[in-house]
Amino acid sequence: MRLFTTITALRCDLTVRKAQRPDGTVGFVPTLGNLHLGHLSLIRRAKLDNDIVVVSVFVNPLQFGPQEDFKQYPRTLEQDLKRCEETGVDVVFSPAPEILLGSSLLSSPTATPTSTLDLPTRTQVIPPQSMTDRLCGSARPGHFPGVTTIVAKLLNIVRPNRVYFGQKDAQQLAIIRRMVADLDWPVEVIACPIVRETSGLALSSRNRYLSPEQRQQAEALYRSLVRGEQIFNQGILSAAAIKQAVWSELSNVSVLKVDYVELVDPETLKPIQNIEEAGLLAVAAYIGSTRLIDNIVLRNRRPILAIDGPAGAGKSTVTRRLSEALGLMYLDTGAMYRAVTWLAMQSQVALQDEPAIAELVHQCQIDLVPQQDTLQVLINQQDVTEGIRSPEVTANVSTLAAQPAVRQALVKQQQSYGRKGGIVAEGRDIGTYVFPMRN
C-alpha cells in the first residue's frame, strides 16, 4: 500500500498502475478518516468490484459550519493507514488542507475557511437548492456545497470507475448521485448499507463523543425508525402516520433534542405524503452537543435480489430456485447480453468497436416475457429466443459483456425491470440486496 499527500504523486502512481493494467478498474472511497467498520465495509465492497482501491483521508474544512466540530474531529491517520493496509487498500491519499484548497486561503489560522460560504473567490459546486434546503441542510447551511465541492475535486483527481458512499448519509448520497448525473461524469456511484452495532446504533465517527449513558440513549434513533417501519409493514403508507410513530418513540427519551423526522423521496429528497414506490425515513437529533443522524428506506415494491459469486458456484440454480420460492421474476441477465450480441452481429458492427456498440446498446429495448417453461427474449420487438442460443452468439457474447458501456446500459434496463415487479438475477451490479456465493 502507498500513501500520497500530493496530487501530482497520486496522479503519477495511478497513471503507472493503469498502464500496467489497461483494463483494470479503480474503486474510490472518500472519507474524513477515523475509519470504523462502516468505512471498512465500503472498502471491502470496492475491493470486490475493482482491481485498484484508493481511499482518501481528508477532514474537509468546507463542510463544517463555524460552530461545528472541525477542530475537534478525530484525526487518526496512523490507525487509518493500518486499517487500510489490513483491508487490502492499494493507495491512500491524505493531502494537507492547503494542497486541496490553496495556501493563500490558509495562510493564517483566522483565514481557515470553515465552510464554502467563506470562499467567495473560488469555484464551487453548488447542488440544487431543492435538495439542500431540508433535512440536514437546514441546520447545516453550506455543508452540502462543501461536500460536493470537495468530492468533485477528489473525483477529478482520482478519476475512478466507481465511487462508494454509505447509505447512512442518505442526503449526501442523493446529492452526489445528482451531481454525477447532471454533470455526466463517467463514474458509477455505489451505495453501501448502514453498518450498525448490535444495539442498532448506526456506526459513526461522532459516536466517540458520547458517554456510555448517551450511547444507550442514542439507540432510540434506530428504534424509532424500526417503529416507523413496523407501521409501514402493517400497510400504512401515510407519511403523517409513520412520522407520528417515530416521534412518539423518540419522545420516550427526554434528553434527545430532535432536529427533524422526515419522509422524503430517496432520489429527489422531496417530501412525500404517501409511499408509492419508496420513502426515505430519516431522523436527526442532538444528544448533548452531538448531532446524530440515521435513516431507513421503506420500499413499497418487491425487491431486486442479486446473486453473486465465481463461475461454477451454482449461481444460476440458486437464482432460479429462489425466484420460484419467492414468486419473483427470474431475470436472465445472460440472455440480455446474448440479445445485444445477436443485435450487434445482425447490424454488422465490429464487436471490438466499443463506441459503435455503445450507440447500438443505449438505443435498444430488450423485453423478457415469461412463458410457460421458458423466457421469450425480444430485442427491438423481434423475437430472438432461439437466435441468441446459436454457437456464433455463444462465441462472441463474452467480448460484449466485458465492455463497460454495454454493462452500464443493461444494468439500467435490469433495474427498471426490478422496479416494475421485483426480480432475482445473477451479478452484483443490479442488486439492492446482493448475496455473495462461494465455490
Ligand code: PAF
Ligand atoms: O461522508 C464523508 O465522509 C464526507 O462527507 C466525504 C464524502 C468524504 C467528503 O468530505
